[in-house]
Amino acid sequence: MSITCCLPVVECVYCLACARWVWQRCLHSGGYDSETWGVASAEEFEPVPRLCRIILSVYEDDLENPQWAPPGGYGMEPRWVVQRRIYEDTHGHAPTYLLYVDHQHSDVVLAVRGMNMAKESDYAVLLDNKLGQRRFDGGYVHNGLLKAAEWVFDAECDVLKDLLERNPGYTLTFAGHSLGSGVVSMLALLAVHNRELLGGIDRKRIRCFAMAPARCMSLNLAVRYADVINAVILQDDFLPRTDIPLEDIFKSLFCPLCTAYHAFYVEDA
Structure with missing residues (x-):
């Protein structure tokens, strides 16, 4: 058998081996x-x-006339929204977010949206890490987040302090999804370490829900702040479970696309 005939077989074996490795790393191992x-x-x-x-509401342009609200709406009072920050406000330093005072549940909420696939600034935040x-505090955290x-x-900080002082006894909750969940996890660490800047709020009144x-963050930090940060994972969602850094997953997805683009379009041009 010639070497040329063997190449397709070798390629198939190689592809199957890679697929099995991806399955084990991203799905099988993490699911248990x-x-x-x-x-x-x-x-x-x-x-x-x-x-x-509340996190989903960050995606809306107008909470008075929502376009994407689930059945029953968001359950929010638009008049309780303190402020919203869009990309023009954050200048690409962070995803969009809003501040909301939930008087019904005695809660001051800072909610951050998930990754916007159309915004280069979100990719910059995600990929800024090694x-x-x-x-941070004896451990390691994601630099960009x-x-x-x-x-x-x-x-x-000053707005949060003012809201907490005007609403004594309210909890301070950071909530986010996907990329936003990483940002709020870091916000929870910062809030715990800088409680004096928030009016001396007790640690037990600071919460984070990362969807x-x-x-x-490194395991020692995850354990140390387990009383503050709550990770919410839907069934076998592999991204929160896999031990592969998220930025490496995105690089592996987009680098082949860039290579193919240059091969088929740039070189032909």
Whole structure:
């Protein structure tokens, strides 16, 4: 048999091996890491649907006339929205977000949207990282996400302090999805470390709900702040479970596309 005839067989074996590796790393292995976890109580889970709706509302242009609201609406009072920050306000330093005072549940909420696939600034935040680049409180965190959180914290610290002082006893909740979940996780770390800037709020009044979070901090930090940060993962969603850094996944997806583009279009031109 000639070498030429063997090439298709070798390519098939190679592709199957790569597919099996991806399956194990992204789906099979990660799907079993929560087998020994306890079941959340109804009280622990109660804020999740409400906060998911608040996060979804960040995607709306006009909360008075929502376009994407689920049945029953977002369950929000638009008059309780303190302020909204769009990309023109953040100048690409962070995803869009809003501040909302939920008087019904005695909660001051800062909600951050997920990644906008059409915004280069969101990719810049995600890809601004390398292993061991940024230390924080004896551990390591994602550099780009922490920088985004620092920008938001600096911009909203005085507003949050004022809201907490005008609403004594209210909790301070950071909620986000996907890329936003990484930003709010970093915000929770910053808030705990800078409680004096927030009027001396007790640690037990600071909460974070990260929906489908990226792995953005070392294990020692995740354990140390487990009383503050709650990770919410839907069934076998592989991105929060895989041990592959999220920025590496995106690079592996887009680099072949860039290579193909240059091969078929740039070189032909």
